[in-house]
Amino acid sequence: METIESILEMKAWSSTTKAQGKKIAFVPTMGYLHKGHLELIKKAKERCPRVVSSIFVNPKQFGPSEDYANYPRNLERDRELAEWAGTDVLFVPKAEEMYPEDYSTYVEVEELSDVLCGASREGHFKGVATVVMKLFNIVQPYEAFFGEKDAQQLIIIRKMIKDLNMDIKIISVPTIRETDGVALSSRNKYLNEEERKQAVCLYQSILRAKEMIDSGERSAEKIKAGMEKVIKEKPLAGIDYIEIVDASKLKKLDSISGRVLVALSVKIGKARLIDNIMVEV
Amino acid sequence: METIESILEMKAWSSTTKAQGKKIAFVPTMGYLHKGHLELIKKAKERCPRVVSSIFVNPKQFGPSEDYANYPRNLERDRELAEWAGTDVLFVPKAEEMYPEDYSTYVEVEELSDVLCGASREGHFKGVATVVMKLFNIVQPYEAFFGEKDAQQLIIIRKMIKDLNMDIKIISVPTIRETDGVALSSRNKYLNEEERKQAVCLYQSILRAKEMIDSGERSAEKIKAGMEKVIKEKPLAGIDYIEIVDASKLKKLDSISGRVLVALSVKIGKARLIDNIMVEV
Numbered sequence: 001m002e003t004i005e006s007i008l009e010m011k012a013w014s015s016t017t018k019a020q021g022k023k024i025a026f027v028p029t030m031g032y033l034h035k036g037h038l039e040l041i042k043k044a045k046e047r048c049p050r051v052v053s054s055i056f057v058n059p060k061q062f063g064p065s066e067d068y069a070n071y072p073r074n075l076e077r078d079r080e081l082a083e084w085a086g087t088d089v090l091f092v093p094k095a096e097e098m099y100p101e102d103y104s105t106y107v108e109v110e111e112l113s114d115v116l117c118g119a120s121r122e123g124h125f126k127g128v129a130t131v132v133m134k135l136f137n138i139v140q141p142y143e144a145f146f147g148e149k150d151a152q153q154l155i156i157i158r159k160m161i162k163d164l165n166m167d168i169k170i171i172s173v174p175t176i177r178e179t180d181g182v183a184l185s186s187r188n189k190y191l192n193e194e195e196r197k198q199a200v201c202l203y204q205s206i207l208r209a210k211e212m213i214d215s216g217e218r219s220a221e222k223i224k225a226g227m228e229k230v231i232k233e234k235p236l237a238g239i240d241y242i243e244i245v246d247a248s249k250l251k252k253l254d255s256i257s258g259r260v261l262v263a264l265s266v267k268i269g270k271a272r273l274i275d276n277i278m279v280e281v
Numbered sequence: 282m283e284t285i286e287s288i289l290e291m292k293a294w295s296s297t298t299k300a301q302g303k304k305i306a307f308v309p310t311m312g313y314l315h316k317g318h319l320e321l322i323k324k325a326k327e328r329c330p331r332v333v334s335s336i337f338v339n340p341k342q343f344g345p346s347e348d349y350a351n352y353p354r355n356l357e358r359d360r361e362l363a364e365w366a367g368t369d370v371l372f373v374p375k376a377e378e379m380y381p382e383d384y385s386t387y388v389e390v391e392e393l394s395d396v397l398c399g400a401s402r403e404g405h406f407k408g409v410a411t412v413v414m415k416l417f418n419i420v421q422p423y424e425a426f427f428g429e430k431d432a433q434q435l436i437i438i439r440k441m442i443k444d445l446n447m448d449i450k451i452i453s454v455p456t457i458r459e460t461d462g463v464a465l466s467s468r469n470k471y472l473n474e475e476e477r478k479q480a481v482c483l484y485q486s487i488l489r490a491k492e493m494i495d496s497g498e499r500s501a502e503k504i505k506a507g508m509e510k511v512i513k514e515k516p517l518a519g520i521d522y523i524e525i526v527d528a529s530k531l532k533k534l535d536s537i538s539g540r541v542l543v544a545l546s547v548k549i550g551k552a553r554l555i556d557n558i559m560v561e562v
Contacts, residue, residue, distance in 0.1 A: 107388050
């Protein structure tokens with residue numbers, strides 16, 4: 001596995017690889033890799049002859065009071081894991097090169113970006129869309145891989161690709177969970193033992209929603225109340241949001257029908273955790 | 282010359298052409314072609330084996346009170362001229378396909394977009410950056426050609442390309458003028474005979490600025506006053522703005538030095554005309 005830091009070198013590698021007729025699969029990450037990321041890389045390797053994974057903690061997607069400086073980083077470990085999972089090139093750009101001092105261009109997927117996580121994280125998805133556009137232009141992938149845990153991100157990136165007529169196929173990979181159901185996340189590192197135990201409430205509340213829907217409940221209000229009750233059983237958990245929206249426009253639903261996203265964000269200790277389930281009703 | 286309306290077909294043509302190792306030059310226009318556009322197409326043809334010109338009156342770059350509906354259109358004449366100048370494919374997308382009902386993604390070059398023309402045309406350059414990004418993704422050019430008459434547009438597109446790590450070379454072509462100095466513009470069509478005569482004041486004011494700079498004047502205030510005087514001699518001309526800014530950040534200058542853009546916008550009858558000169562001091 002090769003590690004590339006420079007944007008120009010990464011572009012050159014991709015151009016050469018494409019000129020050789022080899023399709024590039026791309027897995028963008030913020031590093032501190034866990035099994036969820038490794039699944040993305042493995043899937044990428046299955047589908048394309050060359051895999052580029054990137055590690056870039058994108059400053060533009062963190063708010064001023066968020067955890068950019070403290071976001072967990074461990075490049076040595078990431079390098080080993082990325083290689084083990086099938087990465088050919090690990091792209092690790094520098095923030096100073098990605099965003100030089102006079103940087104001023106942004107991509108924004110309006111309407112989808114100011115709800116759910118976007119409501120509590122102003123500017124977050126503008127930062128995400130912008131960095132993904134930049135990385136796509138640098139890496140020039142045929143396919144790009146994203147986890148379903150970040151459901152809103154996935155929907156926004158798909159919309160950006162469609163609206164801007166980009167030719168990149170987005171492949172999503174189901175959320176990977178610990179044995180107790182907690183979704184893997186680099187931010188789980190922030191949790192102490194007791195917090196980690198209580199973090200299971202996100203998954204439990206999703207199971208509760210699924211149960212209610214399976215047994216015929218269609219009132220979003222009632223399902224959300226059921227989920228809220230599950231979260232409130234854990235004293236360390238503070239609800240950021242619990243929402244039930246349609247899966248394409250992310251509009252709040254009163255009565256659920258069609259493809260529906262049940263999503264929530266919960267603060268536990270220093271971590272803001274998210275989880276979701278996509279349901280077809 | 283082939284005419285293509287569908288986005289998918291245009292993409293397919295470009296992919297095939299690139300796969301054959303042929304570089305594509307691209308000239309995006311809003312149609313109603315004049316000699317300025319034809320110069321762009323000729324230059325494109327000199328530099329690349331294949332030339333795509335597009336005609337698309339982009340609704341997103343017109344404000345609600347602007348001239349979108351009345352913008353001059355003449356596809357038959359444009360077709361002849363485009364072919365004559367060297368176009369291989371004329372791309373004429375439909376607004377409904379470019380912006381389907383749920384369209385919501387925008388590209389914005391901040392800081393550069395709310396000054397000069399952007400100050401009086403809110404959202405204009407967001408519309409420009411967005412459509413240019415879309416057209417670039419569809420046509421996949423090696424080089425794209427823009428006129429220097431639209432100086433701010435040119436600067437914004439260059440900044441977008443750089444910030445978003447796009448691999449398209451932007452080639453600019455000097456403003457083409459009538460014998461009396463009036464810059465060619467599709468909007469000149471709005472002028473009646475007397476208005477057309479008085480429209481020469483834009484060029485005259487620019488010549489005045491040039492003279493003053495050449496003879497050592499460095500005060501932006503004084504140069505702008507000199508230009509204003511020239512415009513005010515024409516009773517049908519109403520100044521929208523006269524500005525002197527640095528050519529990269531478009532910041533207003535008190536004392537001019539370095540690469541400087543002298544730009545103005547003047548309303549004459551129903552037309553809002555622009556002109557500019559780039560000066561190295």
